[in-house]
Amino acid sequence: MSGLNRLQCHCGVYTIKHIECHVLGLDISMVSDENIWGARIKIMWDLWEAANDLELIERMSKYEPVKCSKPPEYVEIDDL
Known part of the structure; x- marks a missing residue:
């Protein structure tokens, strides 16, 4: 996939389109x-x-x- 996003200003659109292709099973x-x-x-x-x-x-x-009734619990990565 080299050569994509040459202008470096379409990264958000590329992200959305990659997700869309993955979800819809498109090439x-x-x-x-x-x-x-x-x-x-x-x-x-x-x-x-x-x-x-x-x-x-x-x-x-x-x-x-x-x-939310209580703040979310955080897990330290080192504890995993």
């Missing part, structure tokens, strides 16, 4: 510098549509994060 060779710009525009468009979706805006206005 990872579909992700390349030649088509990453289009993927970047598609992700931007999807986010813009979601930000302007009235139903989603309504749902998010009612969102309440889950309250």
Whole structure:
């Protein structure tokens, strides 16, 4: 997979597309510098549509994060 992300500004899009290919069982060779710009525009468009979706805006206005009763436990790596 050498030669990918030559511009070093698409790393987030590459990450999303690699995860998407893995989850959907698609060939990872579909992700390349030649088509990453289009993927970047598609992700931007999807986010813009979601930000302007009235139903989603309504749902998010009612969102309440889950309250934790106690702080999470931390495990020291050396203890494993």
